[in-house]
Amino acid sequence: MALFSKELGIDLGTLFIRVVEGDQVVLEEPTVAAIVVQEQKMVAWGQEAHDMYGRVPESLEVTRPLMNGVIADYEVTEYMLEALLRRLSGPMRIFRPRVMITHPYGVTSVESRAVHEASLQAGSREAILISQPLAAAIGVDLPIGTPSGNMLLCLGGGTTQAAVIAMYGIVAAETLRAGGMALDEAIVSYVRKKYGLIIGQLTAEQIKIRIGAAVPQDEEQTIEVQGQDQVSGLPRPVSLTTGEVVEALREPLADIVETARRVLEKTPPELVSDIIDRGIAITGGGALLRGIDKLLTKELGVPAYLVDNPTTCTAEGAARGLTILPLIRRNLITIDGR
């Protein structure tokens, strides 16, 4: 039976679920579900559910089942994984896939067990867990099988994970339970304080992506968005510049820098010298923020660089992890000896 069943790498992220089979990305959907409130039944998921945000009657709820990288709503996560596996492997349960699925570094045993259980309940034949920094390191082809120091900074939507990896295992790492969404929130609060205007979080994310940066840019860009006046409640436009976004992001970016700094401090000196030679690989959607490499290089005194496949590398590494299981197994979380 195993001959017919698929082997999938699944990156279960706060904002996106990505699935890789072999070296192909076969699915990428927002981690969002639309639920009928009364029956707790899922009627849509992924992009289809995301498109319903703020546009549904009271009988429906559009929700994110993951929060800061971990499962917040177990049932909805299971429904989503089930729908995803059905789409990829067809309805016949005999072709149940074997999956390697990611979790943030440093989760509790309850949190990792939830990922394992949900994967099996959703229809996997076998579910093997891998931490996101390790999967990302495999996905970007860092030489982690050698006794040399490799450092990554994974900037997700709900988490920031800094890790140093050698001999296929984590030497030092830390997870901050805040990521790109915290940057969006900082923009919301900046606009409220400076202009007395309320903007939505999705608008804030658009501002960040279109004109945002981690450090001042030579070329200032501007964007006009609509907000709601804090006092009158009426709609009002506001124009923002790149410089203002840099200012708004200063504090949450400082938290990210501090997370990387603490991990560097915990790293043995021999490995630090490798990291200084090789640089810090930046992965995750947050790696796409303009100037994030410059900010990290300047603040940490270690060169930091953006990888080629920042958003998909974690799922790619999970899929490849299945093919090198004997090498990495001792460094994976096991559940009940499985």
Ligand SMILES: Nc1ncnc2c1ncn2[C@@H]1O[C@H](COP(=O)(O)OP(=O)(O)OP(=O)(O)O)[C@@H](O)[C@H]1O
């Ligand atoms: N061009 C861009 N500039 C800045 N941020 C961006 C850009 N593109 C995407 N992002 C941000 O990347 C984040 C999503 O990254 P990613 O898909 O890696 O998250 P995730 O894997 O779902 O979350 P996590 O790993 O924390 O659970 C969002 O906060 C998004 O706003």
Ligand SMILES: [Mg+2]
């Ligand atoms: Mg992620």
